[in-house]
Amino acid sequence: DVKVTQSSRYLVKRTGEKVFLECVQDMDHENMFWYRQDPGLGLRLIYFSYDVKMKEKGDIPEGYSVSREKKERFSLILESASTNQTSMYLCASSFQGATADTQYFGPGTRLTVL
């Protein structure tokens, strides 16, 4: 079974703090993704990575950065947290093949910025 784990289920931070969200997958997947989920908006892609040390901006990258130093780990960084970054953050991974493949999701991190 594919397992994607996220470092925290719930997180409360103060405005201006630097926040790290960690994601680890155990299936040797090439692709990893960070989404934020907000009611009525579905999932919006923040950043993704097709390989180690490689990153691409998604649809809403402003205010975020990422790091992928090892294949199994993909970190999302909020350099200076703001209240509008309060959201559910979902990490996912997938195999890189000739067709689009299933994304496997972690349980999510609910971040509250006060």
Added chain:
Amino acid sequence: AQSVTQLDSQVPVFEEAPVELRCNYSSSVSVYLFWYVQYPNQGLQLLLKYLSGSTLVKGINGFEAEFNKSQTSFHLRKPSVHISDTAEYFCAVSEFTGGFKTIFGAGTRLFVKA
């Protein structure tokens, strides 16, 4: 450009009744289509996917979906729902634009009542 529209934000239904969750997409190229389910306090998991071949796709938990290319739709159906089907359902579309990009719909919350 890709877009995904889930036509109903909430669908209430009685137990053992049939249900259809609607999904329309727009894309200028060939697409791959997915339905994911999110149970409370969990990440998303795959229900079913259409990559090629038969337009009627069967998934887990008795769900099925039909790809209609002329109507650009991929509606999800179940002939008889259970209380345990209460969850949020997301339609997703992937297209190849140098790499595979996936867009998620806003989600449909299914409430199954006794």
